[in-house]
């Protein structure tokens with residue numbers, strides 16, 4: 001396959017959500033850039049560099065919210081362009097290292113987060129997050145008897161993917177409609193969700209509905225944990241940028257919308273949970289209060305580089 005077609009195919013899978021979830025799209029983008037670099041047949045390093053930037057642009061243009069995508073691309077495309085072969089090898093090594101460390105991060109988050117789970121706990125989760133599921137599955141594997149309540153997560157029903165995974169793990173699970181969260185919150189000991197973005201102030205951008213769940217948990221005094229790799233933190237928010245919330249098509253919410261004349265459907269895919277509703281963020285470098293997000297960005301992501309772009 002032509003190298004650009006391969007990148008466009010990956011981009012299309014991310015856009016259509018065949019590949020979805022902040023971690024999975026970051027890994028897919030890193031793998032796609034590696035394939036692209038391997039296949040690139042160019043004469044000069046300048047040409048190589050501009051082709052890599054073009055491919056990165058195609059991948060970045062898919063889903064506007066997830067900072068994992070831009071952080072992954074930035075990590076993979078960080079190299080000193082001396083000659084084509086050296087640049088190619090650097091991209092391959094960066095992509096392999098990103099994918100490996102991202103998989104190890106999910107395991108480590110599971111270990112760290114599961115220490116906050118007690119035997120007999122009922123855990124509520126939303127959408128489908130591999131980081132959140134790592135906390136749940138690690139607690140289960142360590143012998144703690146837990147029960148999960150999973151939301152459907154309309155309109156794309158990622159909750160169905162979640163219950164499929166929990167079924168495979170043999171964890172007793174109840175599926176609820178999103179609007180039943182308050183009705184069950186008094187039975188919940190801990191909410192565990194993933195993250196698309198964590199801002200410099202420690203606020204969380206995650207699947208639409210997360211903020212309502214956090215509000216409910218806060219009101220019911222139920223602990224609220226975020227499970228997130230450090231590459232889900234957003235350097236650009238330190239520079240004052242706001243996170244773009246992706247608005248998806250109306251048909252996802254209301255098939256046949258075109259027959260309505262006066263009705264408009266709003267379909268924001270993510271919402272913002274204030275840091276004051278978050279008890280802990282479990283990352284691969286530790287369980288931190290949301291207020292420490294600035295330090296994670298500064299120390300792990302080299303945020304000053306962002307100023308250049």
Ligand code: RUB
Nearest residue numbers: 020021022023129130131194195207
């Ligand atoms: C997925 C979503 C997930 C985060 C974290 O949204 O909001 O909670 O991406 O997932 P979508 P993970 O289905 O629209 O991509 O922990 O797997 O990275």
